[in-house]
Amino acid sequence: MSRPDAEQWERWCAMLEQGCSRAAREGRQVLVSLALPCEPFDALTQVATAEAHGLPYALLESREPDRVLLGVGRGSELLCEHGASLSGLSLRWRQWQVGALQEGVSGPLLMGGARFDAAAPRHSHWGEFPSAVMTLYPLQWLQAPDGCCLLLQAWVAADCDVEALLNRQQTLFDLLGRPASTVEAFAEPVGTDQPSVPAAQWQAAVGEAVQCIRRGELHKVVLARHVLRRHSAPIAVAPLLRRLRKRNPSAHLFAIRRGQSCFLGATPERLAHLQGGVVSTHALAGTTARGADEASDGRLGQALMASAKEREEHDLVVRSIRQGLERLGASVQAADAPELRRLPTLQHLSTPIEAELGLQTGVLDVIEQLHPTPAVAGAGLGQALAFIRQHEGLDRGWYAGPVGWMNGQAEGDFVVALRSVLVQGADAYLYAGCGVVADSLPEHEYQETCLKLSGMFNALQVGHEVAPV
Template identity: 40%
Template sequence: MTSSLFPWNVHGAARAGRPPLSPADWPEKEKPLLEACQQLARATGVPQILSLAWPFPGLNPLAALAQELSLLPLQHFPSYCYFAHTVQGERVQVLGWGSLRRADLAGEKRFQVARDFVQALQPHVHTAPAPSSPQERLLCFCRFGFAPHSGGGAALVLPRWQLLQVQGEVTVARLNLEIGPDSDLAALAGQIATFFAHMQRLAQAPLPAWRPQPPLEVALAEEALLARIEKALQVIWAGSLEKVVLAEAVDLALPSPPAIPSLLAYLEAHHPDCSVFAFASESKGDFPPQVFLGASPERLLSVWQGRVQIDALAGSVARGSTGPQDCRLAEELLRSPKNRREHQWVVRSIQEALGWLGMDPWISPQPRLRRLAHIQHLQTVIEAELPDHVHLFDLLAQLHPTAAVGGYPQQAALQWLAQLEPFDRASYAAPLGWVDLQGNGELVVGIRSALIEGKRARLYAGAGIVADSKPEQEVAEIRLKLHALVQALALRPPDPLGP
């Protein structure tokens, strides 16, 4: 487990009215912490990581991201990760900036690489003060590719610093420092003071805003898409598959590079029931950073203290423009044999994956409605206990891809997708989120998403094809799923000189 070099509770002190630590506290506090880590590094021959946390009232993760990005040229962007989701009714926003440690997640052994990275890191991380809640832990951010050799920069990252805010309360800023046998402790102490002062400045940053623009035109290659759906139906009718999820990628030319924090703030405001995310690669030379972002309604895997929760999400219909119409569409979705069949393959694929690991899941007997801003889905909640010998990434390796994004049977569906889809999915429909060093984590499926690079954007959406699918209806569903990102990409930050 990560160790705590002294017990001081960040949120506990703030809520109890005690003053938080300030730079004046650190000359006497930091030296023994740094020295203790260096002694361990010398004794073990392994660099140690000291993770320090402070509360900062008024510091908002998205405002901090906007301020950081405004200060840097495109050629010098570090990697960053933003993830916002709801845990037990509380909205959690977390920002990770830079990369202190990183593992590339490509190849057939990518889930094993991720597990080994976390487990090798865990004994050498020391937190001060001790976290007072699950959400205050030091986190690593992960983004996988859909397939083992997908592009898009799949990686697991321990950030240089992290901001975490729960339900709009005091943000906890965490600085991660690597201390080797020969590290200059005075220089590291200087980094601490610089970081503290920088966070105080970021606490004054305003929240990102946006102004609406005319909607962007999205041109689906409808004829080619219909042909792929027809081919998928022929494969299903021939008995090779029960279900396959076909995706479409739409490329957009934007008038200017979008303001990522404003786009995320818009998604947060308009899709509060979704997990909003952005994973940005480090920019290299004259190339702008790639940012994979979106608002996903689908939690793939939540693990906390050995308790697992998984969402099966499949079967879709639009929201109605009036209350009665909305209820009618919802009732049709719940009664639809096609959508129930499509949904059941997802539940079955998850149940089988858990069974292969010796897990006996609890599955809700009937799907319920998952209502979002423009679309509603069938959802089944699945819960289980994680065996002691099974790591979160072992479970993820069995789950991904579920029949919600791949098909059923899994391997046959993946083989057909490789032939049917003329593009690399990259991180579309892949697992992404955060994990801590104790084996807990929150991962969603990277759907309702886009890959942005400068003034270019690639939007992704998909639809599940089963024996009684109607091709024109599947194309309409893909159009509907593209709506959230098309609408968001039309936004522009407000003119600072204008009204």
């Protein structure tokens, strides 16, 4: 991966020193960024190298628009815990930019994400992922169809040791320039898979949800589960991401490494893309399997389109997204009817939605209005979350939460972290969920989660397909 030349480093050093001087005069820290054109890069090669050297990073490969973002290194963070709002992070980000020093083809940007439910009980395996965090990575790459750039970024105080900061960034470049192993093999599973709750208990929770819905206490609730699978050696993250990219090239690929944990996935669902005051999103709810051949695949898709249960579940999501955007004063346009979104093992109902917002509304303000949608939580949000906390029996952590990026204009792109796995060394926590409505059948919902889990299980498997438990 290309690195700055001597003249560019000299310019960056001068900007940092200027930032320190400004911080001393104004009595506060100063945001400094320099964007430099760079050559196209393979982000997963850099992920492999970052993994080999134990470096924190965040990756997002998004589709429509196609864009790759990769941030590497320990950076300054906007952090919130225990109920603090995402829009509060957006406000603090705007404050960071007052008096900022920036040059080049792009301004500074942050990458990060948030828990599905900041108020839910927490388990130790999610300990390295806070309620919400947006990180200013010291090295940040952006690749889009119209070009690539490298961002050098820092949040400096008056007493910042500029030489030490430069040395740390140089060291990052040195480490990223050392190729990592290209071994693609995965370690074999060991022991018995451990579900978050036994199958019978999970199906009983679905049955209880159905009864609550029929009594009018709930309208819809989404229940998830995880399966912990242990392996004989640490899981290779970069090869896993390559497999996920190859299996579903239309998915949004993401990975966030914090400490000993990496949360990654290939999700079909975008939460919100904001650019130039226009929000693009889609409702994705209603699921069936792919067929063994074209004819059966078509029949399954048409049955999904014709299913009153699945259409009701889907329409709830469309209405919720529309209402959330309208609360922000947006003019919303949504397709009259859903279309089929076909993935390697599943097909979904999908409705594109677009809205026009004022330029003063940031992407995190949009996320706060939309998350969690009925597709991942339920309808009647308060009651649905209460039911999930009481009956689901797991900590979702960042599963089904928002993951993405935000730039200096508070524009950005966030996806919903589905079809995902939390990797901790040789351990893999795989997550899946499904929507429960009045006529849901517990055994059918359980099989839907099995189908959703199968994609990640198969991506982790060596040489053959397996069915999850």
